[in-house]
Amino acid sequence: MAARIHVIVLHWGDPAVTASCLDSLRDLPESLAEVVVIDNGTPDRSGERLAESHARFTHLRHERNLGFAGGNNAAMRRALERGAEAVLLLNNDAELTPGALISLSAALEQPRVGLVNPKILHHDPPQTIWYAGGKHSLWAGHSRHRGRGESDQGQHDRAGEVTFVTGCALLIRREVLEQVGLFDESLFMYAEDLDLGLRARRAGWRLWYEPAATVLHREKVLRRKTVADxxxxxxxxxxxxxxxxxxxxxxxxxxxxxxxxxxxxxxxxxxxxxxxxxxxxxxxxxxxxxxxxxxxxxxxxxx
Structure with missing residues (x-):
């Protein structure tokens, strides 16, 4: 029987970080989820070592770096061809906590919910919020993560509709991809999640935040793409x-x-x-x- 959800992990960078991500997925039932690891053209071919250490999962390789958009799109096309009901995009520096996938998939049962984010906490320091729902304004051209940098005291534990979802840990219903398409590969990386969410909302789908599901993110609190890169x-x-x-x-x-x-x-x-x-x-x-x-x-x- 085909897995209902394809969990897609795009590997680029430190293989030890990706290995920690994959370790968090070991206990997922095969009837629920197929884990697909994409080596996105890593020059050191470290994906081959990951394929040996995590042989239970499906491993694929791109010969060149297709970016976040292109790398994930190839795996999403494969998932749709194999009849997946949904795909979960999971950054290789993120880790799924027990029960998170069940909570995320339950959120899709609500009417017109098409894309779902969990609560995302920093791995270090622990209990520090990275994402607890998102908001985007086309009037200001600005997206923000609710609660970012706050200590998680349950202040953002109410599930609900949002206007911005992040690709860090994103569950997408099959019908959304069939209706509005995949990521825009011309973007390569950054803002492809914003673009997909805006297209989905325009088509009548709801973006959802589900705090019953938690993901840990290894991005440093002080690391930003706005300096030193x-x-x-x-x-x-x-x-x-x-x-x-x-x-x-x-x-x-x-x-x-x-x-x-x-x-x-x-x-x-x-x-x-x-x-x-x-x-x-x-x-x-x-x-x-x-x-x-x-x-x-x-x-x-x-x-």
Missing amino acids: PFRLRLATRNALRVNWRHASLPQRITFVPWFGLRWVLYLTVKNLLLGFPGDAAAVWRGVFDAVRGRTGSLESVH
């Missing part, structure tokens, strides 16, 4: 502009463009210059020019 900052800027412009109405474009210019472009330019990262400040502006010129795609096309 020009490439990520360039992509994040480009994609934020592209996705917001694509989905915004004319009145929303009139408000979000100046707001984005102040809150993102000017703020990050000044911030990175003051911190001594002129390359990062320049990356912000390169991202803006990439968006204006319509530059899309992979690592090679934006370097």
Whole structure:
């Protein structure tokens, strides 16, 4: 019998981190979930070692880095071909806690719920919130994680509809992918989750936050894509502009463009210059020019 849910883990980077993620999935019943590990073109071929240490799971490899969007899309197409009812995208630096997948899948039983996020806590320090629901405004071109950085005291334990879901740990109903499509691969990475959520909402699907499910995320509290990483900052800027412009109405474009210019472009330019990262400040502006010129795609096309 085919598994109801395909859990997709995209491997890139530290294999020890990915191994910890996979360890958290060992006890999932095979009748419920098939775990699919995608080696996204790692140059050290560390995916081969993961295939040996976690042989129970399905392991696939891309010969080149297809980005978050392309790497996950290939696995989602495979899941749909094999009759999966839903897919769970799980970052390789995230870990599923016991019972989380059951709680997430139960949320899909509600009318028109198409995409579901769990409560996501930092792995270290523990009990610190990374995501407890999300909100996006096309008027400001801005997404935010509710509760980010707060100590988890149960203050965000009410399930409910949200306007932004993160791809860090995201359960997606099959019918959503069939209706609105997969990730936009021209984005490569960053904002593909925002774009998919906006398309789903426009098609009448609800985005849902389910705090009964918990995931631990190994991203450092102080790590951000807004400093000390020009490439990520360039992509994040480009994609934020592209996705917001694509989905915004004319009145929303009139408000979000100046707001984005102040809150993102000017703020990050000044911030990175003051911190001594002129390359990062320049990356912000390169991202803006990439968006204006319509530059899309992979690592090679934006370097």
